[in-house]
Amino acid sequence: MKKYLILTGAGISAESGIRTFRDNDGLWEDHDVNEVASIDGYRRNPELVWRFYKARYAQSMEVSPNPGHYALVELEKALGDNFHIITQNVDALHIRAGNQRVIEMHGSLQDCFCESCDTHYKMADIDLSLARPLCPKCTGFLRPDIVWFGEIPYKMEQIEALLRKCDLFMVIGTSGVVYPAAGLVMTAKYLGAKTIAVNLEKPDNLSFIDEFHQGKSGEILPKLIKEIMENL
Ligand code: OAD
Numbered sequence: 001m002k003k004y005l006i007l008t009g010a011g012i013s014a015e016s017g018i019r020t021f022r023d024n025d026g027l028w029e030d031h032d033v034n035e036v037a038s039i040d041g042y043r044r045n046p047e048l049v050w051r052f053y054k055a056r057y058a059q060s061m062e063v064s065p066n067p068g069h070y071a072l073v074e075l076e077k078a079l080g081d082n083f084h085i086i087t088q089n090v091d092a093l094h095i096r097a098g099n100q101r102v103i104e105m106h107g108s109l110q111d112c113f114c115e116s117c118d119t120h121y122k123m124a125d126i127d128l129s130l131a132r133p134l135c136p137k138c139t140g141f142l143r144p145d146i147v148w149f150g151e152i153p154y155k156m157e158q159i160e161a162l163l164r165k166c167d168l169f170m171v172i173g174t175s176g177v178v179y180p181a182a183g184l185v186m187t188a189k190y191l192g193a194k195t196i197a198v199n200l201e202k203p204d205n206l207s208f209i210d211e212f213h214q215g216k217s218g219e220i221l222p223k224l225i226k227e228i229m230e231n232l
Contacts, residue, residue: 001082001232005166005193006072007184008087008094011173011200015066015218018059018091022175023200039150042143047131053144056090057109057123065097068172068217071225073098078229084162088174088181090146105153105181107146116140153180169193172217176203185209198224 010020021028035041036052076083076099084101085094090109094102113120114135126133126142133142147153163169169188176182186208189195197209198217206212213220 001079002167003082003165004075004079004084004168004170005162005188006083006085006170006172007174007181008085008089008172009174009181010089012068012217013063013066013089013091013093014173014200015068015216016063016091016093018063020173022177033149037146037148039148042148046141046143050132050144053109053146054128060091060093060109063091063093065093066218068221069093069097069099071221075225075229076101078232086159086162086181086184088178103155103159105147105155105159107144107154109144109146111145112142113145114138114140114142120145156180159184163188163193164191166193168196170196170198171203171209172198172221174199174203175201176205
């Protein structure tokens with residue numbers, strides 16, 4: 001059976017009601033990315049950064065997965081170990097939809113960890129009323145478990161191993177401008193995979209895409225994945 005590797009970005013969650021970053025009305029229009037999504041910004045003003053991620057965490061818990069997420073659950077059920085999702089999203093919607101083989105390369109809004117003793121916690125188990133939440137174990141400062149600009153994404157070795165083995169690489173809802181995620185499609189193509197993109201606008205890395213489906217992932221994916229499953 002062919003091996004499928006999926007890379008998702010903010011676009012797949014847009015139809016769930018979560019704002020993307022770079023579209024009109026994207027998050028980076030009214031937030032300074034250097035202040036709320038960089039390690040330097042966090043050191044300058046941790047309380048501002050916590051306010052931003054507490055609000056995003058609360059919002060992510062209010063929304064639900066959409067038909068695009070659920071289509072990927074069906075594909076995983078059909079493919080089992082021959083299927084993996086790498087997501088840049090921190091909203092946990094793939095996991096809440098029911099996908100199991102999910103790599104959250106930019107971390108998760110659901111998680112935080114202690115800067116002093118490195119203990120990891122679920123946000124749900126932490127006192128979020130403090131402007132700067134503290135570690136229950138050592139009273140050190142907690143930080144959101146998000147990979148910020150200036151930090152290295154998670155699980156890059158596992159991602160590289162999956163890239164080497166995949167036959168089909170599908171990119172969904174990402175502008176293709178943030179590296180290293182944006183470079184994965186190029187690597188997959190050079191390593192011999194067929195590349196497919198599903199996106200509202202043309203992504204920056206379109207030249208590495210063999211098959212482009214333009215439109216909303218919540219509308220395109222259920223049909224596209226049904227076709228893929230009929231031909232497995
Ligand atoms: P972007 O906001 O850069 O791109 C979202 C893409 O989704 C755009 O190309 C849109 O055209 C497309 N899109 C919007 N609605 C869609 C829909 N309904 N169906 C399909 N596509 C749709 O978001 P990302 O590429 O995910 O990193 O951004 C990458 C990283 O930049 C994020 O993980 C985040 C951000 O800064 C960090 O915070 C570290």
